[in-house]
Amino acid sequence: xxxxxxxxxxxxxxxxxxxxxxxxxxxxxxxxxxxxxxxxxxxxxxxxxxxxxxxxxxxxxxxxxxxxxxxxxxxxxxxxxxxxxxxxxxxxxxxxxxxxxxxxxxxxxxxxxxxxxxxxxxxxxxxxxxxxxxxxxxxxxxxxxxxxxxxxxxxxxxxxxxxxxxxxxxxxxxxxxxxxxxxxxxxxxxxxxxxxxxxxxxxxxxxxxxxxxxxxxxxxxxxxxxxxxxxxxxxxxxxxxxxxxxxxxxxxxxxxxxxxxxxxxxxxxxxxxxxxxxxxxxxxxxxxxxxxxxxxxxxxxxxxxxxxxxxxxxxxxxxxxxxxxxxxxxxxxxxxxxxxxxxxxxx
Amino acid sequence: xxxxxxxxxxxxxxxxxxxxxxxxxxxxxxxxxxxxxxxxxxxxxxxxxxxxxxxxxxxxxxxxxxxxxxxxxxxxxxxxxxxxxxxxxxxxxxxxxxxxxxxxxxxxxxxxxxxxxxxxxxxxxxxxxxxxxxxxxxxxxxxxxxxxxxxxxxxxxxxxxxxxxxxxxxxxxxxxxxxxxxxxxxxxxxxxxxxxxxxxxxxxxxxxxxxxxxxxxxxxxxxxxxxxxxxxxxxxxxxxxxxxxxxxxxxxxxxxxxxxxxxxxxxxxxxxxxxx
Numbered sequence: 001x002x003x004x005x006x007x008x009x010x011x012x013x014x015x016x017x018x019x020x021x022x023x024x025x026x027x028x029x030x031x032x033x034x035x036x037x038x039x040x041x042x043x044x045x046x047x048x049x050x051x052x053x054x055x056x057x058x059x060x061x062x063x064x065x066x067x068x069x070x071x072x073x074x075x076x077x078x079x080x081x082x083x084x085x086x087x088x089x090x091x092x093x094x095x096x097x098x099x100x101x102x103x104x105x106x107x108x109x110x111x112x113x114x115x116x117x118x119x120x121x122x123x124x125x126x127x128x129x130x131x132x133x134x135x136x137x138x139x140x141x142x143x144x145x146x147x148x149x150x151x152x153x154x155x156x157x158x159x160x161x162x163x164x165x166x167x168x169x170x171x172x173x174x175x176x177x178x179x180x181x182x183x184x185x186x187x188x189x190x191x192x193x194x195x196x197x198x199x200x201x202x203x204x205x206x207x208x209x210x211x212x213x214x215x216x217x218x219x220x221x222x223x224x225x226x227x228x229x230x231x232x233x234x235x236x237x238x239x240x241x242x243x244x245x246x247x248x249x250x251x252x253x254x255x256x257x258x259x260x261x262x263x264x265x266x267x268x269x270x271x272x273x274x275x276x277x278x279x280x281x282x283x284x285x286x287x288x289x290x291x292x293x294x295x296x297x298x299x300x301x302x303x304x305x306x307x308x309x310x311x312x313x314x315x316x317x318x319x320x321x322x323x324x325x326x327x328x329x330x331x332x333x334x335x336x337x338x339x340x341x342x343x344x345x346x347x
Numbered sequence: 348x349x350x351x352x353x354x355x356x357x358x359x360x361x362x363x364x365x366x367x368x369x370x371x372x373x374x375x376x377x378x379x380x381x382x383x384x385x386x387x388x389x390x391x392x393x394x395x396x397x398x399x400x401x402x403x404x405x406x407x408x409x410x411x412x413x414x415x416x417x418x419x420x421x422x423x424x425x426x427x428x429x430x431x432x433x434x435x436x437x438x439x440x441x442x443x444x445x446x447x448x449x450x451x452x453x454x455x456x457x458x459x460x461x462x463x464x465x466x467x468x469x470x471x472x473x474x475x476x477x478x479x480x481x482x483x484x485x486x487x488x489x490x491x492x493x494x495x496x497x498x499x500x501x502x503x504x505x506x507x508x509x510x511x512x513x514x515x516x517x518x519x520x521x522x523x524x525x526x527x528x529x530x531x532x533x534x535x536x537x538x539x540x541x542x543x544x545x546x547x548x549x550x551x552x553x554x555x556x557x558x559x560x561x562x563x564x565x566x567x568x569x570x571x572x573x574x575x576x577x578x579x580x581x582x583x584x585x586x587x588x589x590x591x592x593x594x595x596x597x598x599x600x601x602x603x604x605x606x607x608x609x610x611x612x613x614x615x616x617x618x619x620x621x622x623x
Contacts, residue, residue, distance in 0.1 A: 067359050072402030098360045126592065133592050134357045226599060226617060232557050257593040259359075261404045267558065273359070273404050285595070289406075289427040292558055310592070312601030 001193065002186045002208055003201040007047070010176065010183045013146065014110050016198050022144050025059055027052050029125050034113070045111050047178075050329060055252030056109055056300045058121050060096035060139055061127075067135065067259070067273040097274075102134070114213075115157075115325040117147050118164040119252030125317045138281055144191055149177035155216040156326030158339055162221070163293035164323045165213050175208065186209065217334035219343035224310045230345050234314075234341060235299050240334035243298060247281035247305065247328035247336075253321050254305075256280055280304050304336055358590050361399045361444025362386055366437050367419070372505035376427045376470065377435055378411065380419060382445065384393060387417040392477035393451035393581060394612040397589050398422060399444030403433045407586045409474035409609070410448060414481055415426040420445070423473035423505060429501075449589040450609050453478050459488045461551045464544065464573075466537055466564055468556030474581045474609070476557050483516050492517040493544055497537035499525050515593060536560075538567040546571055553610075556579040559561060562622035565613055575614040580621055582609050 014024045018039075026045035028037045034049040036058065109116075127136040147167055150159075159165045167175060173192035175183045186208040187193045223229055248254040258278040263271045278285055281301050286294040295301045313321035329337050364385040370382040376379035387395075390410050399405045403531050406428075412421035415573070424434045446480050463482055467475045482492045494517055498504050501523055513519050522540055533540055537560075546552075561580055568578050584596035586605040596604035611620075 049499075056558075069359075070401065100357065126594075129591075131358050131590050133590075143478065207438065229366070230619075255594060257587065259405065259587040259593065261402060263402065268402070273405075275593075278593070286584075289425075289431065289581055290557070294558075307599070308601075312597060312599075315601035316488070316603070 001196060002184060002204050003196060003199065004182050004204045005199065005201060006180070006182050007202075009199065010047070010185070011044060012199075013195065014045060014108075015041075016195060017108045017144060017146075018112065020195065023104045024108045024110050025056075026110040027112070036109070041109070047111060047148065050152070051152070051325065051327060051345070052112070052116070053250055053327065053331065055117055055250070055325070055327070056112065057123065057255070059107055059109075059230055060123055060136060061255055061257070061277075062118070063277050064133060065275045067275055068098040069272050070098050070272065072269050072271045075335050082171065102138050103136065106142045106248070107139060108145070108146065110146045111148040111176070112145065112152040113148060113325075114115070114152075114165045114167050115159050115323040116252055117145060117167050118323040119135035119325070120145065121168050121171050122253045122313075122317075122319055122321055123255060125319050128147075129317075144195075145172045146174050146192075147172035147210070148178060149175065150213050151178070151211065152214040153216065153294060154326070154330070156329040156337075157213070157215055158219055158322075158326060158343075160215045160324070161219050162320060162322060162324040166210075166321075177209070179209075189199055203243065217339075218346040219339045220341060220346050221344045224345050225312070226311045227305060229303055229307050229311070229342070232303075232341060234302060236342070237336060238298055240303055241298055241302065241336055242334060243281050243301075244333060245281040246331045246333065248279040248281055249277070250327035250331045252323055252325055252327065253309070254279070256285065280308065301336075302336070310342065358446070359588070361397070361405075362445045364420075364445045366439055366441045366443060369437060372423060372507075374502055376423060376503075376505050378421055378423045378505075378591055379434065379437060379447065380412075380421050382419055383445065388416065388420060388448050389417060390420070390448035390477075390487060391455065392481050393452035393474075394448035394450045394482065395586075395589075396420065396422070396445050396447035396449070396476075397448070398434075399433065400430060400433050400437075401442070401444070402431050405444075405587075406430045406447075407449075407589065407605075409477070409581065411473045411476035413481070413484065414477060415484065421476075423470070423476070425470045433615060437449065446589060449586075449605055451607060452527075453480065453610050458551055458553075462491040462546070462549055463489050463493070464546055464550050464552040464568075465492070465494045465499075466552060466554045466556075466568075467580055468493075468537055468560045469499070469503065469562070470505070471557070471561070471581070472496055473557035474583075475553055476506065476509075478553055479513060479517070483513055486516050490549075493520040493546075495522070495537050495540060495544065496520070497522045497560075499523070501530060537561055541567055541571050546573065548572055548574070551577045551579070553579045553581070558583070558622045565621065569613075571607050576612050578613040579610050580613060580616075582611060582616075584609075 024039040026039045029046045127133040173189045256278045309321035363384040364381040367382045370378040395409045408422045411423045526534045582603045586596040587593040591603045591606035598620040
């Protein structure tokens with residue numbers, strides 16, 4: 001089913017979604033940037049945008065996530081913090097009793113572009129392969145994706161080269177695109193059908209148009225092999241890199257994580273096992289006990305990021321890890337462009 | 348019951364274990380004997396577990412005990428960082444958490460009926476101890492079993508009691524690169540003594556040590572005529588999740604040490620995956 005609606009009617013969809021029990025996340029323009037954020041009742045989602053600085057990753061894999069809590073025997077003494085390991089009385093110890101209560105929240109991503117839908121596909125491939133990550137699965141199950149077609153990218157986009165302007169089947173529940181002064185909406189799943197039935201509109205004849213977004217700079221991919229990337233000279237273009245890790249923070253598919261035990265000094269025995277984001281641009285990413293660091297140089301870390309997106313992901317998941325969104329280039333304070341590293345400019 | 352289903356559902360939840368014995372191996376190394384509380388592992392030599400110290404954190408360690416006893420596991424831990432230092436304060440009776448076992452083990456059937464060469468340097472012997480015990484316990488399944496163990500100083504040697512036991516059934520030799528004058532055994536690096544061993548095309552090798560040493564051993568073994576598909580290396584990375592989700596243990600080529608390893612055939616991994 002495909003329907004035609006006006007912009008005003010399209011903007012009713014988020015409230016319909018929240019009425020269906022979803023917490024709606026949509027692109028919102030604040031302070032000159034567009035970012036994905038929970039949609040309040042008085043905020044309008046932004047529809048005419050090119051890039052969002054964050055990505056669905058922020059909601060599917062939060063930056064700081066509590067896995068479970070447990071009690072340790074840490075106490076504050078006059079000497080400072082003291083951790084005494086729980087001592088058992090008899091053969092069976094009190095042991096670690098993890099407390100974990102999964103909170104079920106149905107998310108709806110409204111108005112995200114094709115590249116971001118593809119990033120959800122990549123995260124699914126990584127997180128849901130056996131054994132599935134229970135925290136990710138809990139949020140991903142029953143999620144609603146309302147995709148908004150992007151017609152023209154900016155100077156950092158590369159989805160045309162990678163083919164990520166196509167929405168993989170089963171990942172978007174409805175697809176929307178601007179057409180004339182209104183919008184065309186096509187349902188793609190049962191959940192999408194349910195939503196569109198609430199708009200009570202007549203079917204429009206014809207096929208949902210497929211268009212390739214216009215790119216400001218067109219690239220073709222020339223290097224995607226492990227050894228080829230290693231052999232390339234990158235040190236000159238990386239002089240300006242400050243290792244700020246903005247590339248990995250804004251990347252919609254960077255999922256490297258750290259798992260740590262955290263507690264507050266007010267109640268040190270209440271320990272939370274938390275999962276935080278980790279960046280391969282940091283030295284501690286690859287440091288092992290004894291101080292051996294596998295990725296010691298800036299150049300190695302940059303190449304590692306590119307290799308993780310291309311050869312490593314192709315080998316491990318049969319999927320390219322880059323969705324061509326260009327966030328890593330747009331947000332880089334040093335203006336480092338990985339497209340020039342793996343691709344060649346096409347006139 | 349609730350606890351059990353929680354663990355089945357959630358691989359991040361640790362299972363309880365108690366320290367029942369702590370053995371000083373060397374100045375910096377201790378072996379913990381853990382009793383698993385109401386559960387048992389089904390580990391195969393080469394696999395690792397995540398050890399949780401309440402309030403400190405979690406780190407991966409290879410199981411260093413016999414496969415025949417699945418109610419207890421031994422972990423040999425050298426003092427290197429915050430967690431491993433805390434491990435050294437553990438006493439019998441303390442409670443810890445265990446997740447695992449994780450990873451692909453040594454393919455024991457592929458090793459049987461062949462000459463087995465085990466090369467360990469430094470604390471790397473802890474990762475190979477379960478394989479050594481397996482070879483000792485099932486001596487008849489292997490042709491010739493050789494253990495070459497290298498350390499820097501005499502104080503660094505671990506498993507002294509066990510080595511005496513193992514020597515009775517397998518061909519074990521120790522080499523020290525900074526040996527004291529009174530040292531009777533071999534001197535120098537392990538790679539200096541490969542020529543003296545009876546190794547050839549039929550030999551299969553298991554190697555573990557620090558990354559730099561391991562890559563030089565692997566190169567030397569290839570020179571001595573062992574094919575790369577017969578060399579098994581046990582790699583070390585700081586694995587956080589153990590189930591291939593955190594990507595901290597990714598090695599060149601896109602393999603995860605926690606799910607595709609930690610034991611790899613040398614032919615499976617690309618050059619540079621071992622060393623720095």
